[in-house]
Amino acid sequence: MTTSARSLSEWLAHLETLHPKAIELGLERVRAVKDRLGIRFDCPVITVGGTNGKGSTCAMLESILLQAGYRVGLYTSPHLIDFNERARLDGEPVDDAALVAQFEAVEAARGEVSLTYFEFTTLAILRLFAQSGRDAVILEVGLGGRLDAVNIIDADVAIVTSVDLDHMDYLGDTREKIGFEKAGIFRPGRTAICGDPVPPSTLVQHAEAISADLWLFGRDFNYSGDKQQWNYGGRSQRRNSLGYPALRGANQLLNACAALAALEALRDRLPIGAQEVRNGLVLVDLPGRFQVLPGRPAVILDVAHNPHAAATLAQNIDNMGFYPYTYAVFGAMQDKDISGVIAQMKDRVDHWCLTDLPLPRAASAESIRAQLQAAGVVASDTQGSEKSITTFSSPADAYANALSRAGENDRIAVFGSFLTVAGVMQARRSGQS
Template sequence: MFTSHSLDNWLQYIESVHPQTIDMGLARTKQVQEKLNLKPQCPVITVSGTNGKGSVCAYLTAIYHEAGFKVGTLTSPHLIRFNERIAINAEPVTDELIIQAFEAIEQARGDIPLTYFEFNTLAAVWVFAQQQTDVMVLEVGLGGRLDAVNVFDTDCAIITSVDIDHQDYLGTDLETIGFEKAGIFRSNKPAIFGQQPLLNSVNKHAHDIDAQLLCYDTDFSIRTMDNQWDFLFKDKARHALPIPTMRGTYQIQNASCALAAIECLYEQLPVTIGAIKRGLIKASNTGRFQILPGRPMVILDVGHNPHAARALVKSLNLLPFASKKIAVFSMLADKDIDEVIEICKGAFDEWFIAPLNVPRAVAIDVLHQKLNTHGIKQIQIFENIETAYQHALSCAQESDRITVFGSFHTVAEILTQHTLK
């Protein structure tokens, strides 16, 4: 059996256990879960969706923590350290706790091959169980129905949004993708759907298994005013809520999904209006339309699909005027690069591009050609994202704006440098 006192060694090891990075299916994870007797003894909230998952998890974590509960949160991917994926009360847990979890999983799995994410999921729930959390917030990695998180029964399921992404695994149309995400629903449990219109596949699956479907703009809604908003849920209302600190035009809608779940679980986890207001202000999600302090304005956004690109452009258009708008940009080869470029091409005056240092990165000549194909001519190519970013800073005036986007990896390269300084 593998053993090490180094988390880095463990992470290298779990990457080698399964020959594939992604291998959809629940059987392997379920077997190891049962061997570990890993059954949450507290309420579980499962969050899926094309975009918005991380933000909804952040709101749930902050609000429940402000209400006095101990909150275990699983998210992915991480930006700088693996520990970000497994947090208690929004603080990443220690290397030692994660290693203990990996050791327990390694002993239990025998010759069952687990993927990196399956190890990650089991380790998170193992840590939360050991630390006796009051609630677990589990973010789905990919899809829902066949994602490792789905071996754990949820007390409230959330689908934040459905759009085209991960077509190789989830399908090429919204109805098929919606069905995959609705796989996290459970009979007689709340199932929250956070966008309009409601997809037929989601509605049918909820009906077929008798899930309690609650839809945005039908069963819960928002009413926005200057500097505040109201949340309406069935016959209840939460008035005069603060605008979330997390930026982006979509954040109030994300927050409403979190509040709908909180209302559904109110009897088990009562929350005051004060905790809600404090949580909305304190919730943070690094790299999601994150504005760095200082001038020129620098925005970091991990958006990497058309749905996220549309949200990014909408949020950029609401910002104050910028004399020159610079994109620091790169993506993974398996993403819909053409559609993202088409959506964003009018939002920037210059594009600074560079290759990402990961196997799935798009080749820089391919990325350059795609930008040209979409009519973009003001392009500069750099050795890496950090060099592109530093050049953008050196040539930008105070009234200019720099947006770093296209992938978690693109943003991570900049955040890593800021953390090291």
């Protein structure tokens, strides 16, 4: 099959086979192909990294900029259902034909250079954005920062939302080591924003060592407010009487603050009015981040897959009020700190519906059951028991079981890997459940 005859799905299947490793951090290969493709941006670029909160921060930036009338490119990963979700122009996913054209260009330019799936697709989307004449481009870092493919672009503003333990096989086993990797997206003389209230010293020291213009939460920007509204205070700009972001959850004001700090830093190039900020925050939408679906029983979708995110999910669940029973549809990758996630959630879940996931590196439902039992979760599989642990071969099956057992006043929390949430979203979309 010639490359020009490949559909998007065929291209994506092909890209899985190009490189011997699914993940290989480093910039030499991807930078070489970027230079051949001549990728450069004439508009402001905001790069967003961090352990948790990246997607929410990107979504708020996009929403506010669109409300202000700017033409915006947004790159995020991973996707939930369709690959096209990763590349958005003016709030809409890019169509298959536009992506295929860029894949062909990257394939022609790479020659003998071997690229991972993420590197190849990142280059394709960067080239698409560079050619599209945007007013602003927002790029979400995939993994870490310093050696992530997105870091071939010198951002005008770089945000690190939070630093916690995740991807430790690649980034290190302490917040200090991970903080240094995240800080790799900062640039000399350019704005570097950290939304973590307790930033690792390595992040601060690296920013100072390269003479980045470091903005710290609590020192350079902050928030105040009450139950009705909140205020942002930056270095030289205040935003008062703001409505709470449409994205629900305990940490969204931290994410919103980091986004507003980035826009304050770019105010001369991208001026934005007060009402446009208010509208952007109220209208922002991001599936799978403490997303509470309408109807009964209550269904919560959340891609919480590390202890830090699970602690936030637990706090958000506590804030929802009383529900007689909580069902959990949970599946995760085996390289995640599953026991750490369980520790945060075990006291909030009555019935665990564990699922296998369709990837070799996924933890089996049975292995998660063993970790629940090791954590002291005592449950019975007998019908009508107060506590249960059951296992399923797919998120759709696990969700269908939870739905069949939950009363209308109960709730179902679907969390863990993106694949867990995506599997349930697809099942709901197709009418299986």
